[in-house]
Amino acid sequence: MDLVNHLEGRLLFAVPKKGRLLSASLNLLEGADIQFRRENRLDIALVKNLPIALVFLPAADIPTFVGEGRVDLGITGYDQVQEHDAGVRALAAAAGMSAEEQAAADKLQGCETILDLGFGHCKLQTQVPAKGAYVTTKDLIGKNIGTSFVSLAEEHFAKLEAEQDGVTNGDVAGRKLKTKIIELSGSVEAACALGVADGIVDLVESGETMKAAGLKAIDTVVESSAILIRSRNPSNPDVVELIASRIRGVITAQKYVLCQYNIERSKLDRAKTITPGKRAPTVTSLEEEGWVAVSSMVEKKKIAPVMDELTKVGATDILVLDIHNSRTS
Ligand SMILES: Nc1ncnc2c1ncn2[C@@H]1O[C@H](COP(=O)(O)OP(=O)(O)OP(=O)(O)O)[C@@H](O)[C@H]1O
Numbered sequence: 001m002d003l004v005n006h007l008e009g010r011l012l013f014a015v016p017k018k019g020r021l022l023s024a025s026l027n028l029l030e031g032a033d034i035q036f037r038r039e040n041r042l043d044i045a046l047v048k049n050l051p052i053a054l055v056f057l058p059a060a061d062i063p064t065f066v067g068e069g070r071v072d073l074g075i076t077g078y079d080q081v082q083e084h085d086a087g088v089r090a091l092a093a094a095a096g097m098s099a100e101e102q103a104a105a106d107k108l109q110g111c112e113t114i115l116d117l118g119f120g121h122c123k124l125q126t127q128v129p130a131k132g133a134y135v136t137t138k139d140l141i142g143k144n145i146g147t148s149f150v151s152l153a154e155e156h157f158a159k160l161e162a163e164q165d166g167v168t169n170g171d172v173a174g175r176k177l178k179t180k181i182i183e184l185s186g187s188v189e190a191a192c193a194l195g196v197a198d199g200i201v202d203l204v205e206s207g208e209t210m211k212a213a214g215l216k217a218i219d220t221v222v223e224s225s226a227i228l229i230r231s232r233n234p235s236n237p238d239v240v241e242l243i244a245s246r247i248r249g250v251i252t253a254q255k256y257v258l259c260q261y262n263i264e265r266s267k268l269d270r271a272k273t274i275t276p277g278k279r280a281p282t283v284t285s286l287e288e289e290g291w292v293a294v295s296s297m298v299e300k301k302k303i304a305p306v307m308d309e310l311t312k313v314g315a316t317d318i319l320v321l322d323i324h325n326s327r328t329s
């Protein structure tokens with residue numbers, strides 16, 4: 001089937017085609033009951049049960065497609081959106097636009113963040129050889145910096161150079177850089193050891209890659225996680241809202257558990273402070289006089305100390321249940 005000619009009337013939703021965000025993104029789609037079959041090597045898949053087509057793209061390109069309104073919705077990293085926006089600012093500055101004109105142009109295009117997806121956490125950091133002489137990022141001014149995030153690195157060093165030169169007007173986008181930013185498309189961590197760069201600007205999560213390459217972080221440019229973004233004028237805002245609400249429900253379900261317990265009514269007030277719930281706990285009377293059953297959503301990562309506290313105040317029969325899906329406000 002020629003999929004490109006079957007897109008009419010469908011909302012386009014961009015999903016990372018590979019890399020660190022792929023598997024968690026696919027899990028989210030499954031949780032949101034977005035059903036599709038991706039043909040081998042095809043980057044477009046029609047959704048069977050909704051008027052949507054999925055478009056599989058590199059995470060780095062998704063802010064461009066969504067920002068230009070070619071695609072309505074997308075999953076990508078916050079770092080990629082920042083890099084795209086920094087690139088747009090640099091182009092605008094090169095074309096002679098002032099910061100105010102740029103801000104006005106940004107309101108007409110660009111993408112909006114709908115929600116943080118809670119995975120893909122990492123930091124874009126300036127890194128230097130652990131045993132070298134560089135201590136702060138300013139020590140790298142005028143040196144060679146290897147990175148895949150060229151626009152963010154240029155902006156970061158432009159700000160540092162402006163600070164060093166005592167420039168205070170804040171409009172740094174058009175400044176000529178003393179620092180040389182070298183674009184690398186992967187394995188950026190090898191650049192220092194191979195003599196290509198004096199420092200790098202690259203992503204760090206566990207720090208294993210950085211450590212293995214004999215590097216240390218001296219500065220953070222951006223903190224990132226995966227986000228759901230939308231274009232400013234989506235083709236079908238109702239479907240965008242439907243998808244956002246389903247994905248929000250899946251994320252909430254992943255983040256919370258349902259905690260149920262029995263407690264004497266006289267001890268309820270203390271227990272409620274331990275499990276206040278998202279809005280309020282549900283309290284039901286038990287058949288046994290003076291006792292109530294309580295049900296409350298608790299953040300998964302806090303459940304063990306919450307159970308300890310509940311036991312201390314006299315709760316019994318404490319049960320913790322997984323939430324399969326949710327719609328909460
Ligand atoms: N180590 C990491 N831990 C968590 N999230 C990461 C990590 N590395 C990258 N990311 C996130 O995933 C996004 C995509 O990075 P990834 O390296 O998977 O890209 P890719 O599309 O495979 O591109 P490339 O071919 O350049 O590696 C990043 O922009 C960032 O938001």
Ligand SMILES: O=P(O)(O)OC[C@H]1O[C@H](OP(=O)(O)OP(=O)(O)O)[C@H](O)[C@@H]1O
Nearest residue numbers: 020186187203204205206207208209210
């Ligand atoms: O701090 P860590 O947990 O070690 O993760 C950081 C590494 O992860 C990313 O690369 P990835 O492995 O996705 O491959 P890439 O070099 O092709 O981008 C990033 O570019 C770092 O190299």
